[in-house]
Amino acid sequence: MFRANMRVYVLLLIVFYLPVRSFSVMAADLSQSADEALVAQKPNLSAGPALHVLIDKFVQNRHADYARLASPLSDDAEFLRRIFLDLTGRIPTIEQTRGFLNDQRPDKRAVLVDQLLNSPEYARFVSQRLDVMLMQRMNKKYFNVSTWEEYLRTSVAENKPLDQLVREILSADGSDKAHQAKARFYLARSGEVNELTRDISRIFLGADLTCAQCHDHPEVADWKQDHYYGISAFLIRSFVFTDKKKKQTVFAEKAEGEVKFESVFEVRDKTSKGPETTLPAVFDSKKISEPTFKKGEEYKVKPAKDVRPIPKYSRRAQLGNAITRENRRFARTMANRLWAMLLGRGIVHPLDADHSDNPPSHPELLDVLTDQLMAHQYDLKWYLREIVLSKTYQRSSANELFEDKTANDLSDAQFTHALMKPLNPEQYAWAVMEATGLAEVHRNSLKTKLSEATLRKNLLGYERQFVSLFGGVPGEPVKEFEATADQILYLSNDQRIQVILPARPGNLADRLMKIPADQTAKLAEELYLSVLTRSPLPSEKQEVTTLLAGKKGSDRAVVVTDLIWALLMSSEFRFNH
Known part of the structure; x- marks a missing residue:
């Protein structure tokens, strides 16, 4: 590694640890005609402006000096890399990059968005994002996880309404083997009522009620102990049951059982009147009688004995409707979570802290997003499309080039610029495989058998390596990005990374080695477009020329390989910006 030039190695170690900066060159704003073309792409289902227009209106109106503070729109290269990573989980191929950068149509961004939203890669990647949101990379339990993954992928490919998807998951018991995967949300948590109560309130209702299990939340006046047990009451009668004859595990339910709770503070003060109970309810919604x-x-x-009981009335069967149909909080939470998925930060942030003491950064915007998501019947594809067509999403990340801006002016909560988002493990894996040309090698080998599914099957091992190393602790919410020694050692020395760098027919190093030695500017262009989805700066071209000067044969091959590795290790590659 870096045998040819230690300077490159030292430089890249420094770059890896430096705070991330924006690497894209400032671009001029899109023309008015291009903006009008974006608006015209999707017919409105209501008389008012399109949602992406409203997004920009409410974001801009929130800050009196927004026009001065906001970064211009991203240039085409920055937008291209960002939209591919956000909608498909990979960077574009060099052919896709050249095609988009050379495209002169004013509406090419909207055209690309629609192409990606209708691709099989979109269905795969967005279903993975939903999987992580719902399951937090929990380990396999009771049945093959691949059936759950396929259920989510198919649901996204069919553009199943998000509320319908959630109702299916929350009503599933796993008794139908053909659809057992839907019950994974319950079974992977072993039906543990407190764990389910916490995760349901956090994921679907934007409220981490953990501290309300033993008493009213000590820091959040909005969250009461009976809110916790109102959700728990839907689940208190349920339990994991294994049918030994059928060799099948299901989430069974009894006909009796009530939640009982009392505040530990009252017990200590000896003012408690004894345990209370409550009927099922979602926060302050009407209690559900039976x-x-x-x-x-x-x-x-x-x-x-050894028989699964089936009650005439199921409390748990009411949970899906109570969450998705009878309270607005679900729509608000989903609108906020999906916004954060694309923008890098929630309008309510943290995402599970939606209460009056933590108001949204843009309350009018969050209301509009919630209303529109409900009005469009939880159409996931439509909602994501409207967000990415907004100027707010398409802002450049190059805000620090304005010297008159202060840190307070540029608060991330103002959405004046694109936020740096660390690549998640799947994105990182596929970005590496795409950049090095490994994915292209496998595309070529599959020939007529090539499809999204067959390509992923061939490369699944690489994806899983990244997930195991970068995916965090199974069963815990995703934490902020933090590089670890194990990750750095893996990227620096592991043979599974090093082996994909040298030239082999069809990969990046092979393409670079075929460029004549006297055309280093062309080599630099091919390298940067392939790895960073942009053309090199003049200084970067000169650096490549200097490093390759006088190198021939195996020495030149080593430098080429080291250059690829160097860009892969850069902060610019590690982050979506």
């Missing part, structure tokens, strides 16, 4: 049955008639299938 039918009564004569004693002994509560079951379709009565409890018995």
Whole structure:
């Protein structure tokens, strides 16, 4: 590694640890005609302006000096890399990069967005984002995880309404083997009521109610103990049951059982009147009453040894509707989570801290996003499309070039510029495989059998390596980016990385080695477009020329390989910007 030039090695170690800066060159704003073309792409389902127009209006109106503070729109190269990573989980091929940069159509950004949203890669990647949101990379339990992954992928490919998807998951018990995957949300958590209560409130309702389990939340006046147990009451009768004859595990339910709770503060003060109970309810929504049955008639299938009980009335079956149909908070939380997925930060931030003491940065905008998501029947593809067509999403990250801006002026919460987002493990894996040409080698080898599914099957091992190293602790929410020694050692020395760098037919190093030695500017262009999705700066071209000067044969091959590795290790590559 870096045998040819230690200076490159030392330089890249410094770059890897330096705070991330914007690497894109400032671009002029899109022309008015291009902006009008973006607006015209999607017919409005209402009489008012398109959502992406409203997004820009409410973001700009929130800050009196927004016009001065805001970065211009990204140039085509910056936008291209960002939109590919956000919608497909990979960087574009060099052919796709050249094609887009040479495209002179004023509406080419909207055209590209629609192409990506209708690609099989979009369905795969967005389903992975939903998987991480719902399951936090939990380990396999009770059945093959691939069936769950395929369920999510198919749902996204069909553009299943997001509220419908959530209702299916929350109503599933796993008894139907053909659709058992839907029950993974419950089964992977072993049906543990407190864990489910916390995750349901956090993921779907934007409220981390952990501290409300034992008492009203000590720091958030909005969150009460009975909010926690109102959700818990939907689940208190449920449990994991394994049918030994069928060799099948399901999330079963009894006909009886109530939550009981009392504040630990009252117990200590000796003012408690004894345990309380509550019917199922989602926050302050109406409590859900249930039918009564004569004693002994509560079951379709009565409890018995090794027999799964089936009650006539299921509390848990009411949960999906109560979450998605009977309270606006679900739509608000999903609107905020999807916004954060693309913009790098929620309008309510942190995402699970939606309460009156932590107001949204743009309350009018969040209301509009919530209203529109509901009005468009939780159309995931439509919603993501509107966000990425906005100027707010398309801003450059190059804000620091304005010397008259202060840190306070450029608060991330103002969305005056694109935020740096560390690549998630899947993005990082596929970006590396695309940049080095490994993905192209496998595309060529598959020939007529090539598809998104067959390519991923061939390269799944590489993806899993990155997930295992960069995916965090299974079962815990994703944390902020932090490079670890293990990650650096893997990227620097692991043979599974080093082996894909040298030239082999069809990969990047092979293409670079075929460029004549006296055309280093062309080599630099091919290198930077392939790895960083942009042309090199004059200083970068000169650096490549200097490093390759006088190098022939194997010495030149070593320098070429080191140059590829150097760009892969840069902060510019590691982040979506």
